[in-house]
Amino acid sequence: MTEAEPAKGREEGLSFRLMKVEDIPDILVIEHEAFTMPWTGEAFRNELTHNHFARYMVMEFDGSIIGYAGMWAIVDEAHVTNIALLEAYRGRKWGERLLDELMKTAAYLGMKSITLEVRVSNEVAQNLYRKKGFRPAGLRKGYYSDNREDALIMWADLPSYLDYGVMEGRV
Numbered sequence: 676m677t678e679a680e681p682a683k684g685r686e687e688g689l690s691f692r693l694m695k696v697e698d699i700p701d702i703l704v705i706e707h708e709a710f711t712m713p714w715t716g717e718a719f720r721n722e723l724t725h726n727h728f729a730r731y732m733v734m735e736f737d738g739s740i741i742g743y744a745g746m747w748a749i750v751d752e753a754h755v756t757n758i759a760l761l762e763a764y765r766g767r768k769w770g771e772r773l774l775d776e777l778m779k780t781a782a783y784l785g786m787k788s789i790t791l792e793v794r795v796s797n798e799v800a801q802n803l804y805r806k807k808g809f810r811p812a813g814l815r816k817g818y819y820s821d822n823r824e825d826a827l828i829m830w831a832d833l834p835s836y837l838d839y840g841v842m843e844g845r846v
Contacts, residue, residue, distance in 0.1 A: 689769070691776045694731035694743060696723050701740040702733070709759035712821045722756075729756070730780065734773050736764065744777040746789070753781035753833070755791035774807055782836040789833055792818060792826035804829050 694702065699719050706713040722729040728749050734742035742760035746753045758777065760770045781789050792815060793800050809829040818826035 686769075686772075688735075688737040689772065690735045691732055691773075692735070694719075694723060694733050694745070696720060698733055698740060698743075699723075702743050705740070705743060705759050705761055706757075708762055710757075712819070714757070730784065732776065732780065734760070734769070734776070742769065742773050744773050746777060746781060748781065748784045748786055751785060751787040753778075753784075753786040753789040755789065771803060771807070774803065778807065778831075778833060779836070782833045782838075786833055788830055790828065790830045792828055794819060795825045795827050801827065801829070804831075807831060 699716050702719055703713070703716055719731075722731060722745065726747070728747040729745060730748055731743060731745040733740045734744075741764045742758075744758040745756040747756060755777065758770070758773060760773060778789060789809075790812075791804065791809070793804065795814070808831040810831070811827055812830045813828040815826040815828060817823040
């Protein structure tokens with residue numbers, strides 16, 4: 676198996692941890708692959724070092740960063756800022772695992788609900804969010820500056836952290 680041919684269905688090498696400044700070069704590779712308007716390294720550096728609301732995690736497979744997710748935790752609401760996975764690792768429900776971990780972390784931090792914006796044309800992401808309990812709550816007209824596409828605002832209630840069936844203190 677080469678790095679370009681990740682093992683299908685294999686999950687034992689999957690892990691999650693907090694993002695560090697040293698991870699930014701790997702995050703930028705994912706960011707440029709996943710988004711038409713990628714964030715800059717400086718934007719991530721500011722999030723990690725200056726934004727006390729920001730919480731970012733990475734998803735690793737066999738020690739390599741393959742995805743990441745971020746949110747702002749404000750009072751009792753989490754706002755998803757970004758979530759992305761390298762294309763080579765899509766299609767095996769690992770994006771769902773990443774979202775699960777982000778939602779579990781939000782619950783651990785005491786958040787009661789979680790929100791995000793998603794392109795109205797991104798049916799794949801919307802279907803995932805609906806599956807995880809998100810529901811449409813409005814529209815942001817012309818939200819995406821690359822093509823002025825609207826964003827669908829979605830919200831979900833978060834269960835208590837203990838309802839996730841994990842050991843207390845593990846994030």
